Structures are given as structure tokens and as C-alpha cells.
Amino acid sequence: MxxxxxxxxxxxxxxxxxxxxxxxxxxxxxxxxxxxxxxKMADERAALTGxxxxxxxxxxxxxxxxxxxxxxxxxxxxxxTLKTLGEQGGMLGLxxxxxxxxxxxxxxxxxxxxxxxxxxxWLAMSADVKGDAYEGLLERNAQDVKGGAGQYFTPRPxxxxxxxxxxxxxxxxxxxxxxxxxxxxxxxxxxxxxHYKLDKAQKKALRYDALRGVELxxxxxxxxxxxxxxxxxxxxDDRRKPPIKTDDALRxxxxxxxxxxxxxxxxxxxxSITVVNDEGETDRETITYNRPxxxxxxxxxxxxxVQHVKSMLKIHGRAAVVVPDNVLxxxxxGEKIRRKLLQECEVHTxxxxxxxxxxxxxxxxxxxxFDRKPGAKEPWTKKxxxxxxxxxxxxTLKTRRMTHADxxxxxACYNPANRNQRKAxxxxxxxxxxxxxxxxxxxxxxxxxxxxxxxxxxxxxxxDSANLPEPHVLAEEIADDLxxxxxxxxxxxxxxxxxxxxxxxxx
Numbered sequence: 204m205x206x207x208x209x210x211x212x213x214x215x216x217x218x219x220x221x222x223x224x225x226x227x228x229x230x231x232x233x234x235x236x237x238x239x240x241x242x243k244m245a246d247e248r249a250a251l252t253g254x255x256x257x258x259x260x261x262x263x264x265x266x267x268x269x270x271x272x273x274x275x276x277x278x279x280x281x282x283x284t285l286k287t288l289g290e291q292g293g294m295l296g297l298x299x300x301x302x303x304x305x306x307x308x309x310x311x312x313x314x315x316x317x318x319x320x321x322x323x324x325w326l327a328m329s330a331d332v333k334g335d336a337y338e339g340l341l342e343r344n345a346q347d348v349k350g351g352a353g354q355y356f357t358p359r360p361x362x363x364x365x366x367x368x369x370x371x372x373x374x375x376x377x378x379x380x381x382x383x384x385x386x387x388x389x390x391x392x393x394x395x396x397x398h399y400k401l402d403k404a405q406k407k408a409l410r411y412d413a414l415r416g417v418e419l420x421x422x423x424x425x426x427x428x429x430x431x432x433x434x435x436x437x438x439x440d441d442r443r444k445p446p447i448k449t450d451d452a453l454r455x456x457x458x459x460x461x462x463x464x465x466x467x468x469x470x471x472x473x474x475s476i477t478v479v480n481d482e483g484e485t486d487r488e489t490i491t492y493n494r495p496x497x498x499x500x501x502x503x504x505x506x507x508x509v510q511h512v513k514s515m516l517k518i519h520g521r522a523a524v525v526v527p528d529n530v531l532x533x534x535x536x537g538e539k540i541r542r543k544l545l546q547e548c549e550v551h552t553x554x555x556x557x558x559x560x561x562x563x564x565x566x567x568x569x570x571x572x573f574d575r576k577p578g579a580k581e582p583w584t585k586k587x588x589x590x591x592x593x594x595x596x597x598x599t600l601k602t603r604r605m606t607h608a609d610x611x612x613x614x615a616c617y618n619p620a621n622r623n624q625r626k627a628x629x630x631x632x633x634x635x636x637x638x639x640x641x642x643x644x645x646x647x648x649x650x651x652x653x654x655x656x657x658x659x660x661x662x663x664x665x666x667d668s669a670n671l672p673e674p675h676v677l678a679e680e681i682a683d684d685l686x687x688x689x690x691x692x693x694x695x696x697x698x699x700x701x702x703x704x705x706x707x708x709x710x
Contacts, residue, residue, distance in 0.1 A: 208332050211323070212339035218319055222311060229344045231305040234422055236340070237429045238285065239320045241298055242267065247326040248439065257295060257440045262287050267316050277316075278309045293441030294432070298425045300449065334389075334434035341384050341430065357386050357467045357525065358560050364610035365465060365523045365570060366390045368552075368617045370398075373405045375413065375462035380452035380511060382416030385427040387465035388446070392436055410436055411443055415461060417452040419469075424449040453507050456496050460517040467525035468508035470566055498543040501536035505529070509540060509571070513548060516575035525556075528567045532656040541653045545584040545644060548573045551622060553655060554613060555591045559598040560605045567593075571655075586641045587655070588625060590616060594660040612638070629659070636660060 219232045227235075246264035249256035256263065262284040266272070272280055281304050288299035306312045325333060338359075345356035371377050371391045379387045395401070395409060414436065418424035428447045431437050437446045491502045496514045501507060505526055512522050530537060531553075544550055552572035561568070576583040590613045598605045616639040618625050629637025642657060650657075 207328070208335040208339060211332075211336040212343070215319060215336075215340060216343055218315065222306065225306075225308060225311070227305055230422065233340055233344050233426060234302070235304075235306055235315065236320070237298065237425055238302060239267075239316060240325065241429065241432070242284075243320050243323075244325050245439070247324065251326060257291075257293070259287060259291075268321050273313055274309045277313055278304065281312060291441070293443070294428065294438055294445050295441065297428050297445045297447060297449070298432075300425065301421050302425075330433065330435040334430070337430055337433045338389075341426065356384055358605060359386060359390070360605055360607040360610060361556070361560065361570075362386045362390045362465075363607055364614055366394050367614050368572065368619050369463060369465065369521055369523055370619050371395055371463050373399050373401060373409065376415060376459075377413060377463040377465065378415035378417075378461040378515060379464070379466045380417045380515065381466050381468040381508065382418050382427050382447060383423060383467070385416060385430045385447070387467070388414045388416050388427075389431060389434055389436070391463070391465060392431075392434070411438060411446075414446045416447040417450050418447060419449070419451055421449055453492050453504075453511055456494060457511075457515045460520065461515055462517055462520050464512045464515050464520070464522040464524070466508070466512065466523075468505060470527065470561075499536045499539045503529075503533070503536060506533070506536055506540050509544065513544065513573075513575060518575055518577050520575045522571075522573055522575070524571050525568050526571050528569065528656060530571075531569060532652060532654040534652045538652045541655060542648065544573065545587075545647065545653070546582045547578075548575050549583040549585075550587055551584070552588050552617060553590070553657075555589065555593045555658065557593045557596040557598050557605065559600065559603075582644055584644050584647075586643045587647060588616075588639065588641045589657055591638045591658055591660055594658060595663050 215236060219227075219229060222232055223229075242258065242264040245256045245258050248254070258264075267277070267280060267284065285299060285302040285304060288295050289302050290296070291299070304312075306315065341356060342359075366387070369391075371394055373395055377388065377391045379385075382388060392409060392414060395413075399405075401409065414431070416427060416431075418427055424447055428437070428445060431446060432439070438444075491500055492507055493500055494510075494514075497507070497510045499510075509524060509526065509530065512524050516522055531541075550571070550573040552570075554570040554572075556568045556570065558567055592610070592613060597603060598609075612628075616625065616628065625641070627637065627640045628634060629640040638660070640659070647653060647655065647657075
């Protein structure tokens with residue numbers, strides 16, 4: 204991040220601490236910044252180009268920044284602006300959908316408008332400066348355990364390493380059905396810009412047509428849209444469709460197929476909604492997706508995303524999906540999906556991720572790489588290469604953050620230039636500590652439940668107490684495991700309660 208980007212992040216974030224005293228969360232504050240930034244940039248663009256701006260008259264930046272607009276009058280003006288813009292189409296509707304004013308003190312709103320947003324010329328900054336500053340704010344938001352959006356923020360070094368392996372190309376359509384704040388889409392865009400000399404038509408296609416994102420949560424979708432917008436991606440008016448839409452990606456079969464899917468679906472095993480019964484009590488109701496393109500029906504959200512990603516891909520399309528451990532070993536629907544995936548796709552790589560790298564707690568995850576293939580009698584998967592970045596690796600978000608350098612060996616082993624020329628770093632006698640080795644299709648399908656949860660390295664902490672992590676690291680790991688166990692117990696209890704209610708209704 205540049206010095207100017209860091210200055211802007213520090214300036215904007217310092218004011219968040221003032222608003223925190225009024226009960227405003229980090230996420231709420233970032234949303235308000237998004238609304239005001241969009242209005243300010245639309246005003247600057249109109250002044251620079253002389254073109255009519257998409258913001259309706261009476262609801263533009265000048266209407267808020269007017270010296271006469273203070274107190275209750277400013278608060279009412281801001282409220283009406285958010286309401287009106289949320290009813291528009293295109294980028295306006297996406298960013299301002301269901302928008303609300305969360306800043307209750309008009310004097311603090313005035314300071315945000317005039318001193319913080321109004322004092323910068325945002326269009327004069329490069330896309331890197333604006334984008335890096337916003338990314339910095341998103342990461343700070345993700346760090347807030349209670350009110351932030353950590354579950355929607357995938358570590359950027361991991362994203363960049365995955366994109367380095369997949370190597371998206373000009374002319375390809377790249378999608379993320381659970382795009383969060385847009386990390387994968389942004390990294391793919393940046394990769395293509397840096398590795399190819401694009402002509403005018405290719406640049407236009409990359410900006411408007413190459414990226415597709417779906418996000419379930421309105422507030423996160425708007426953060427994603429603004430993140431891409433500040434990096435120069437997507438339209439700045441209503442003449443083109445935004446690259447992001449707010450929807451449940453699992454609801455229907457894909458309307459189109461794409462070349463590349465990069466995604467980290469939301470953590471948690473079950474898909475559910477909150478319902479209110481006749482007595483006014485709330486309860487959770489499990490969602491099961493019955494889709495003809497799915498191999499099996501299950502309420503497991505992660506397994507459904509794996510099936511959905513397969514359906515999204517063109518023949519020979521490429522995918523990288525972050526999945527929790529349970530997707531690798533769970534029986535029933537999990538086993539059926541793994542067998543089908545190995546049969547109908549080329550599952551070629553699995554990266555076993557370390558703990559302590561995600562802002563969401565209790566996560567043990569992996570990256571599954573596969574290509575969709577045409578129908579065939581023989582299984583497309585011949586061997587799966589595994590890289591173990593978890594065993595004997597200790598990372599934390601505070602003292603030992605994962606960097607791209609920690610993934611360099613994996614990217615080199617992946618060998619994106621020629622996957623057929625891979626070489627193992629593990630051997631039983633000479634290199635028993637090697638982290639990269641392959642297992643054949645026959646070896647995998649012979650395992651109990653066709654499990655992909657494979658590891659071979661000796662865990663040094665179990666053999667020698669002197670190698671145990673620091674007490675605070677152990678405490679964090681234990682807390683993460685307890686949170687994960689509690690989540691699974693609550694999921695089972697919710698299912699049992701729902702079955703009891705359904706049984707009682709039938710009786």
C-alpha cells in the first residue's frame with residue numbers, strides 16, 4: 204500500500220473511533236463512507252467531463268455539502284437521498300439498495316461530508332491509491348470480531364496465490380458465486396492487467412464483461428461493488444449491468460457457464476433462514492436445494508456450493524474452491540459428491556491450509572482445484588496432488604500473519620505452466636518431511652468414504668513438548684475448536700427441533 208493510501212486509511216479510520224462512541228459499528232461506518240464516496244466521485248466526474256451524472260437532481264453531492272445544509276435539515280436530506288437512490292437501477296441501485304443513515308448526530312455527519320470526504324479529490328487519485336485505501340478499510344473492518352465482516356474477507360495473500368495457479372486470461376469470464384468483498388475478482392483482474400498487453404477492446408471487455416459476482420448479503424454486496432468500482436471495474440452509470448448482483452447463488456441453475464470460478468463460500472455447514480411462527484417466536488428453518496443439475500440433495504451449504512461450481516463451469520473450465528475439512532471426509536451426500544466429482548471432473552490439486560489465517564474463528568480449510576470435463580466412461584481424475592501447509596505450521600493474525608512468500612513453494616509445485624511435469628517433494632526414505640505428493644484415483648476411492656482428508660507428515664508438537672506453540676497460540680486453537688464444535692452441536696439441535704416440529708404437525 205502506498206504512503207498516500209495509508210494516509211487516507213488512517214484519516215478515515217480515525218474518525219470511526221469517534222462514531223464508535225455513538226454505537227456505530229465498523230461495518231456501518233464503512234457503508235456510510237461507501238455512500239458518500241460514490242456521491243462525491245459522481246460529482247467530480249460530471250465536473251471533469253461535462254456529462255450529465257446519473258444521480259437525480261436534488262440528491263447529489265452538492266445538495267449534501269451545501270453550507271446551508273446542517274442539523275436536522277442535513278439529516279433529512281441524507282435520508283431522502285439514500286431512499287431515492289436505493290430505488291434506482293444499475294450501480295446506483297446496487298450500492299444504495301436498502302441503505303439507511305446510521306449516523307444519528309447531524310454534526311458528525313456534517314464533519315464526515317465536509318472534512319473527510321469533501322476535502323479529497325478522489326478522481327485525481329489513481330485507481331491503485333483509491334482501491335488500496337478501500338481495501339485497507341475492508342481489512343480493518345474484517346478484523347473486528349464482533350461487528351466486522353471477517354467471514355466475507357479471504358486473506359489476500361491466499362487469493363493471489365490461487366490466482367497465480369489458475370492464471371486467468373484475457374477474454375475469459377471469471378465468476379465468484381460467493382464474492383464477499385470482491386477479493387478473488389479483483390485479484391483476477393489485476394493478474395490479467397499485469398501479465399498481458401491488452402488492446403483497447405480487451406481493456407473494455409475486462410472492465411465491463413469479464414467478471415461476475417453474486418453475494419447474498421446486501422451490505423456486503425455494496426462493499427464489493429464499491430471495491431471494484433474504486434479499482435476501475437464496472438460501469439459508472441445505468442447503461443451497463445453491474446458485475447455484482449445480490450442473490451442466493453444456490454437458488455437456481457446457472458443461466459450461463461463461465462471459464463473460471465474462484466470462490467470461498469461462507470463458512471458453516473447448514474443453509475437456513477429465520478422464520479417467525481404464529482406466536483411471534485423466531486426459529487431457524489433448514490433449506491434444502493432440489494436442483495436437477497445437482498448430484499444429490501443436501502442441506503450442507505458447502506457441499507451444495509461444490510456442486511454449484513461444477514454446474515457453473517464450461518467444459519474444460521477451471522475452478523478453485525475453498526472448502527472446510529468436513530467436505531473432504533463427510534459421509535452420505537459428501538461421499539457421493541466426492542465420487543462424482545472425481546469421476547466427471549479432473550480433480551488435480553488440494554492445498555491443505557493452516558489454521559489461524561482467517562478472521563472467522565474455528566476454520567480448518569482447504570483449496571480444491573478441479574477442471575470440468577465432457578462425459579466419459581472412465582474417470583477423468585487420474586491422480587490428485589496434495590500440498591500440506593498445515594502440519595507443523597503456526598500462523599496467527601497478530602504475531603505471524605501468512606504472506607505470499609509462505610505460498611511460493613506451493614505455487615512452484617503446482618507448476619501452472621505445465622501441470623503434467625510436476626515433481627513430488629516427498630519420498631518415504633529421503634524426504635519424509637516433503638509437503639507435496641500425489642495419490643492415485645484408485646488409492647483415493649479405496650479409502651473409507653472416498654475421503655480426501657489425507658495427511659502424512661508427523662506432527663512435531665505431538666512428539667516433543669518442547670515444540671509446543673506459545674500458550675496464547677494454544678489457547679486460540681482450543682477456542683477455535685470449541686467454537687467449531689459448538690456450531691456443529693447447534694446445527695444438529697436445530698435439525699432435531701425442526702424434525703420434532705414437523706413430526707408434531709403431521710400427527
